[in-house]
Amino acid sequence: MQNIDTLVHAKWLIPIEPQATVYENYSIAIDKGRILALLPSEKANSHYKASEVHHFDKHALLPGLINTHGHAAMTLMRGLADDLPLMTWLNEHIWPTEAKWVSNEFVYDGSLIACAEMLRGGTTCFTDMYFFPEEVVRAAEQAQIRASVGLIVIDFPSAYAQDADEYLRKGLALHNQLRGNPLIKTSFAPHAPYTVADEALQKVNTLAEELDIPVQIHLHETEDEINQAVKETGKRPIERLEALGLLSSRLIAVHMTQLTDKDIQTLATYGVQVAHCPESNLKLASGFCPVQKLIDAGINVALGTDGAASNNDLDMFSEMRTAALLAKAVAKDARAVSAEQALRMATINGAKALGLDKEIGSLEVGKAADIIAVDLSALETQPMYNPVSQLVYVANRQQVSDVWVAGKHVVKQHQLTTLDSEQLCKTAQQWQQKINA
């Protein structure tokens, strides 16, 4: 008998790797924050003596979901302005509110609420793009959620920085401060081709290669963006980024609703990662990302919620379902993006996009113990022909009962162990009153 930290038994275990595998009556042994073994429950009990033992007789265990695009602090603007076109929404609602309110406190409070929402809903790792990334880090560390925090770069002044150089300088300082941090990584986050000039994009590229971190950017989000770019530069944004040397497997291209076959070929050639945000793309009427075409071209497609101001939630279960459903109608083929593929997009593909697939994204021996338990006992998920189908096409995030990040039990029977939900509700209400005043 080997002494270990935690032993979790479950009715179903979905490891993601190997593909299309569902183990029944299986267990996962966790020690020092990592996965030590996956084995049938009857063997587990005779092999391991664990300090903590959990039984999930009616649950599926799977890797924590990975949200590859968002703006956590914008949770404070959830539902502030709906049913508006992107530029009206930005110019008349989001940007004025941000100009007035964005501050260290706003970003910390909003990010903390977002971390709570994500953990409760089974997301164990997120990436972020927003002002005051130091505050996003502070919130993520307090919540004990894994993150790839974006070092934002944008060519307009904000309460956080005055110009691209200052954004970059502050970003680098944060990156240095986080070296060796086991949970929090960084990526560069130039906002978009239309808000960041060539010079800053080239600096970002050089630094990203030097530091070996990803670059995330909003790209080909709307038809207007493309038309404007062609008019002003003679190039589609992808062509401009290619010329600047930014296209590589280091680049996470977010949205990508406007793609020609040639664009797709270019993305595939450079191994660019795509962060697909179906609900945000629908809500802002941005367009349809041709997901199955991307997959067929060998491109890695991950999933993101985008910010709660344009979604309006940080719910990766809903995002998986929408991704699987929408891809079929867009491809005119009901076989496009199966339940299995949607679940991979939300797990291992997300890990690949963030360069973290050696660490997370599947339940494999040696990887970090980022695990969620989903209760599949209710009437709504019966009968149970296939747990993966139920997880993607039926289950809601309210069915996530328990969550571990790096072996730490951060959600226990639906309750956060690292944060106080009631206090966070009050914080949200206080911001609502201020913003509405």
Add this chain to the structure above:
Amino acid sequence: MQNIDTLVHAKWLIPIEPQATVYENYSIAIDKGRILALLPSEKANSHYKASEVHHFDKHALLPGLINTHGHAAMTLMRGLADDLPLMTWLNEHIWPTEAKWVSNEFVYDGSLIACAEMLRGGTTCFTDMYFFPEEVVRAAEQAQIRASVGLIVIDFPSAYAQDADEYLRKGLALHNQLRGNPLIKTSFAPHAPYTVADEALQKVNTLAEELDIPVQIHLHETEDEINQAVKETGKRPIERLEALGLLSSRLIAVHMTQLTDKDIQTLATYGVQVAHCPESNLKLASGFCPVQKLIDAGINVALGTDGAASNNDLDMFSEMRTAALLAKAVAKDARAVSAEQALRMATINGAKALGLDKEIGSLEVGKAADIIAVDLSALETQPMYNPVSQLVYVANRQQVSDVWVAGKHVVKQHQLTTLDSEQLCKTAQQWQQKINA
């Protein structure tokens, strides 16, 4: 002080009529199954002495949701076959399973599970199209859910009936048996233009006019359906139904993903009702219903889940969200189908489609007390700038805490009062084992 049955106080009350109205700290007085009054909570306490008083300090009250298209019994095939084109799905999976198993018992058990799922998720009225409608009635009466049960007509033999005449005969007998039933109404349900011949469609039309009940039919669901019809009859299905005299405000046209501007004009001219099933249309890659164009043409658009075998749930919250999100991208306009419009589609528009808008679909004095309470207190629905936005874009059906149908408290603090959920789970599992064997 007036003695009444029930008084319900709530933080928010969303009556649907008048439009775009949200009352705060409001109450609803219920007596003999009907809405007696809507008034500010402080006044309510001095006007009424109720046998039962409920306080919902963190909830929104709204009319029960109306599911205008489904096949309740198919819940037993939830997740049996996913990610397949419509005809493969039907020919190789659904129809063989039905041929083997559909019986009185199958339909009763499946429908009872569906009724339980719908009530728990805030749906208080549904329409149905399936074999053995007598069993759907039996299940709905036991659950105490309101229904418009379809009298199915189809030109192929089943365990239920041998030919169109027998389907019609059995349907009429059921209709007669239900005369005067306060909860259960009927509608004719010819399956589709491609499965019902002209003669039977004309009989349906004559009888529907005589009995003054709706006719529901799958229509323009896929491109193949149109192409096949044009090849075989020289007419698009809508044109054929027009020639047969079926187009009228009595007709509920289900799906409608393939519509020319001329088709839309025709629908508007006759006042045809549309039951939009966005999740089923996506999952089967059937196409996109041009919802905003229909609304602009003055057509009443209601919402349906379709059966759980092609959705895979009977969740009207999810359907509202998908309808609102998808319509924007299809219309290329983020203003299309606002949260308010989506909520109307799931309530008053559904009531209109079923010819029941004098009875249900809004919280108005004199209407039946079909009411749901949705808990909006959790972190996930904070901050709260606009309850309607939260209900449509964020809330999940798990947040429905209480449900009344005709004043009867059928879901109390998430628990069904009319049915035993655990027993129904066991029933679902037994069918799963049989069907899988």
